[in-house]
Amino acid sequence: QIQTANSESRQVIFFILCFCVCQSGAESLHYSLAEEMERDSFVANIAKDLGVSPSQLAARKARVVSEGNEQLFRLNQNTGALTAKESLDRDEICPQSDTCTLFFKIFFENPFQLIRGEVEVLDVNDNSPVFPEKEMVLEILETASPGSRFHLESAQDKDVGSNGLQNYSLESNSHFSLALETGKDGLRYVELVLQRQLDREEQRELNLLLTATDGGSPPRSGTAQVRIVVVDANDNIPVFRQEVYEVRLPENSPPEQLVVRVAAADPDEGSYGKVRYAFTQTLERSRQLFELNPATGEIRVDAPSGTVVALLHVQDRDSGANGEVRCSIGEGLPFRLEKSFEGYYRVVTARELDREEVAEYNVTVRAADGGSPSLWSGAVLALRVLDVNDNAPVFAEARYSARLPENNAAGALVLTVRAADADWGQNARVRYRLSEGRVRGAPLSSYVSVQAETGALYALRSFDYEEVREVGLWVRAEDGGAPALSSNVSVRLVIVDENDNAPQVLYPPAAPGAGWAGVELAPRSAEPGALVAKVVAVDADAGQNAWLSYELAKATEPGLFRVGLHSGEVRTARAVSERDAARQRLVVLVRDRGQPPRSATATLGIALVDGFSDAHVRVSEEAPAAEPDGPLTLYLIASLACVSSLFLATAVAAVVVKVRRARRSQAEPLPTFPKAATESNAGSLPRNYVYDVCFAAGTVNSEFRFLRPLFPCFPAGLPPGPGEQRSSAEDLPTPSYPLKFSYFIATDDLD
Numbered sequence: 150q151i152q153t154a155n156s157e158s159r160q161v162i163f164f165i166l167c168f169c170v171c172q173s174g175a176e177s178l179h180y181s182l183a184e185e186m187e188r189d190s191f192v193a194n195i196a197k198d199l200g201v202s203p204s205q206l207a208a209r210k211a212r213v214v215s216e217g218n219e220q221l222f223r224l225n226q227n228t229g230a231l232t233a234k235e236s237l238d239r240d241e242i243c244p245q246s247d248t249c250t251l252f253f254k255i256f257f258e259n260p261f262q263l264i265r266g267e268v269e270v271l272d273v274n275d276n277s278p279v280f281p282e283k284e285m286v287l288e289i290l291e292t293a294s295p296g297s298r299f300h301l302e303s304a305q306d307k308d309v310g311s312n313g314l315q316n317y318s319l320e321s322n323s324h325f326s327l328a329l330e331t332g333k334d335g336l337r338y339v340e341l342v343l344q345r346q347l348d349r350e351e352q353r354e355l356n357l358l359l360t361a362t363d364g365g366s367p368p369r370s371g372t373a374q375v376r377i378v379v380v381d382a383n384d385n386i387p388v389f390r391q392e393v394y395e396v397r398l399p400e401n402s403p404p405e406q407l408v409v410r411v412a413a414a415d416p417d418e419g420s421y422g423k424v425r426y427a428f429t430q431t432l433e434r435s436r437q438l439f440e441l442n443p444a445t446g447e448i449r450v451d452a453p454s455g456t457v458v459a460l461l462h463v464q465d466r467d468s469g470a471n472g473e474v475r476c477s478i479g480e481g482l483p484f485r486l487e488k489s490f491e492g493y494y495r496v497v498t499a500r501e502l503d504r505e506e507v508a509e510y511n512v513t514v515r516a517a518d519g520g521s522p523s524l525w526s527g528a529v530l531a532l533r534v535l536d537v538n539d540n541a542p543v544f545a546e547a548r549y550s551a552r553l554p555e556n557n558a559a560g561a562l563v564l565t566v567r568a569a570d571a572d573w574g575q576n577a578r579v580r581y582r583l584s585e586g587r588v589r590g591a592p593l594s595s596y597v598s599v600q601a602e603t604g605a606l607y608a609l610r611s612f613d614y615e616e617v618r619e620v621g622l623w624v625r626a627e628d629g630g631a632p633a634l635s636s637n638v639s640v641r642l643v644i645v646d647e648n649d650n651a652p653q654v655l656y657p658p659a660a661p662g663a664g665w666a667g668v669e670l671a672p673r674s675a676e677p678g679a680l681v682a683k684v685v686a687v688d689a690d691a692g693q694n695a696w697l698s699y700e701l702a703k704a705t706e707p708g709l710f711r712v713g714l715h716s717g718e719v720r721t722a723r724a725v726s727e728r729d730a731a732r733q734r735l736v737v738l739v740r741d742r743g744q745p746p747r748s749a750t751a752t753l754g755i756a757l758v759d760g761f762s763d764a765h766v767r768v769s770e771e772a773p774a775a776e777p778d779g780p781l782t783l784y785l786i787a788s789l790a791c792v793s794s795l796f797l798a799t800a801v802a803a804v805v806v807k808v809r810r811a812r813r814s815q816a817e818p819l820p821t822f823p824k825a826a827t828e829s830n831a832g833s834l835p836r837n838y839v840y841d842v843c844f845a846a847g848t849v850n851s852e853f854r855f856l857r858p859l860f861p862c863f864p865a866g867l868p869p870g871p872g873e874q875r876s877s878a879e880d881l882p883t884p885s886y887p888l889k890f891s892y893f894i895a896t897d898d899l900d
């Protein structure tokens with residue numbers, strides 16, 4: 150046995166494993182040669198190994214013959230060197246086998262000899278591990294639990310033994326590690342081990358570099374990309390963009406109007422991320438009113454009704470097409486037919502029903518089979534639409550008004566309001582009531598009442614036109630539905646005047662008891678037509694009932710005085726003669742034009758005087774009753790003096806102003822006039838006369854007259870007409886009586 154080793158820089162490594170020469174002539178040579186050597190690499194020296202001289206090789210014509218077709222080796226007869234003709238590729242010659250041996254024979258002649266030999270081709274690490282695919286794609290569910298293992302494709306290395314694939318490594322990452330396993334067949338394979346839970350919403354994909362290394366020296370490696378696709382699991386709940394959607398929707402919004410579009414997002418993928426919408430915890434009523442599109446989240450008004458009103462069962466004993474039943478209902482009806490389940494049909498409302506429009510339907514359902522000829526039958530469904538309280542009562546008139554004469558009897562019927570309700574039964578039962586209100590501070594209900602059932606409006610008390618002229622109120626009509634619907638109507642109650650007030654004489658004032666109010670002074674020199682006095686009366690009624698006329702009812706000297714029919718002015722009818730008595734007494738009848746008329750009388754005393762000095766003496770003599778007592782008189786005097794001086798000052802100022810304004814200013818209204826008198830248009834006090842306030846202060850006992858014609862100041866009798874004016878105190882005629890102060894307050898029309 151010869152063993153030789155030569156390890157010169159990877160050029161030649163061979164061993165002579167065995168050398169033996171057999172008696173039978175069969176000898177065997179064992180060599181080894183590393184693969185991938187250059188051509189003509191030296192394998193062994195045959196001559197040396199066989200113990201023959203190289204010259205003998207040539208002499209005996211030694212030659213080498215490879216087993217198989219290809220001659221791989223060459224023998225140099227001069228040196229005895231056995232060389233490889235070509236570079237030997239072990240992976241090609243004997244792929245995937247652990248040993249690779251090439252057999253050859255050497256022939257000798259003279260004598261013939263055959264020697265067997267073999268060359269083991271030794272593996273060198275000339276191949277890297279290679280993965281079958283450069284990229285491996287793994288789909289891993291995101292819910293996979295840590296510890297889960299995922300098989301990876303193994304790499305291949307054509308080298309064998311320690312030069313073959315030894316180990317795998319994975320790019321460092323936070324989710325996976327590698328596990329190397331040896332299978333039952335002894336093959337090593339590699340697995341990914343999940344270390345930490347995946348989350349698709351965090352990371353959809355991981356790319357890891359897998360490296361396979363062999364055991365060569367130096368080792369070779371191959372890589373592959375491992376792409377891990379994280380597969381979505383339905384691990385996210387949909388989330389609405391807004392927690393609360395608030396929408397303001399006008400009533401009577403048309404059907405199909407978009408109310409709001411709600412939106413929820415789900416980050417899951419595919420069908421897991423698809424969101425469907427549905428109502429929850431929603432009242433049935435709301436579900437009826439609104440329609441929700443499950444796919445888009447759009448909420449729209451007045452979802453189509455679709456109430457099931459009837460369930461039909463249809464059967465046909467035939468089989469096949471002959472037993473196939475088709476049902477239909479008439480056109481133009483607010484119902485449709487829906488197939489429910491085998492043999493059953495539902496009659497469903499197709500739109501809203503209005504009992505006030507159509508209260509009853511006769512729906513004909515026709516069922517026909519598929520036979521030829523087709524057989525059919527029909528049925529009539531009588532459907533009655535039930536009432537809901539959807540109509541409010543409607544008053545027959547938009548507003549009511551009534552005229553009620555005053556002094557009516559308490560409990561008098563004023564008018565009847567009426568409202569109709571289109572609903573049925575209790576929903577149409579209208580009841581009336583008065584809305585709250587007040588009349589002259591008192592509750593309206595103390596004046597009028599409405600009968601709930603009939604709508605009759607009654608006056609609860611007697612009205613007085615002079616107190617209340619008009620009452621406005623609201624009557625409410627409410628039906629008996631639940632909830633009740635109501636409407637209201639305005640009612641105007643006009644109180645009509647009656648002639649229930651007699652004229653009231655303001656001037657001359659009636660003296661207490663006597664009816665002799667005072668005395669007017671009239672100069673005997675007065676011309677016919679001179680104004681002596683004016684009777685002023687008012688009537689609290691209105692219209693004709695307050696239109697007053699004056700006439701002389703009684704006179705001491707008939708014909709001396711006359712009274713203006715509408716003005717109430719007492720004027721001289723003729724010149725005063727010597728024979729006429731100094732004291733005249735007139736009774737003036739004041740009458741309104743009501744039906745029946747009412748009247749009052751005024752008594753006037755007139756003293757015919759030559760001058761005012763004796764007149765006032767007489768007057769004071771004639772009115773002893775008016776004499777005030779001592780201390781009171783004193784106070785009166787004092788106050789009068791005060792007032793007088795104040796008045797004087799004011800008057801002087803007024804006069805000065807007047808002078809300044811000379812021909813310009815005219816308007817300065819009189820002090821307040823009795824309201825009743827100005828209110829009345831009936832002519833009891835014509836406006837186009839001028840009445841001056843005259844303060845005749847001859848003595849403190851003299852009378853203080855209000856609204857007295859300024860007769861004593863103007864002997865001519867007539868006061869200045871409208872538009873005329875007196876510019877200053879100097880223009881005044883000198884009074885012929887002991888008048889101390891006489892000032893004008895105003896000179897114009899009342900207007």
Ligand SMILES: *[C@@H]1O[C@H](CO)[C@@H](O)[C@H](O)[C@H]1NC(C)=O
Binds near residue numbers: 315316318319
């Ligand atoms: C395989 O490689 C890993 C690191 O990549 C190392 O920790 C391990 O010891 C190696 N295994 C063998 C059998 O060489």
Ligand SMILES: *[C@@H]1O[C@H](CO)[C@@H](O)[C@H](O)[C@H]1NC(C)=O
Binds near residue numbers: 509510511531
């Ligand atoms: C429905 O049929 C009944 C009975 O035939 C009849 O009295 C009624 O008037 C019909 N109603 C309508 C709305 O046609």
Ligand SMILES: *[C@@H]1O[C@H](CO)[C@@H](O)[C@H](O)[C@H]1NC(C)=O
Binds near residue numbers: 584623637638
């Ligand atoms: C009556 O109805 C009208 C509108 O129809 C309303 O303006 C008014 O306030 C109501 N009056 C009362 C007293 O209810």
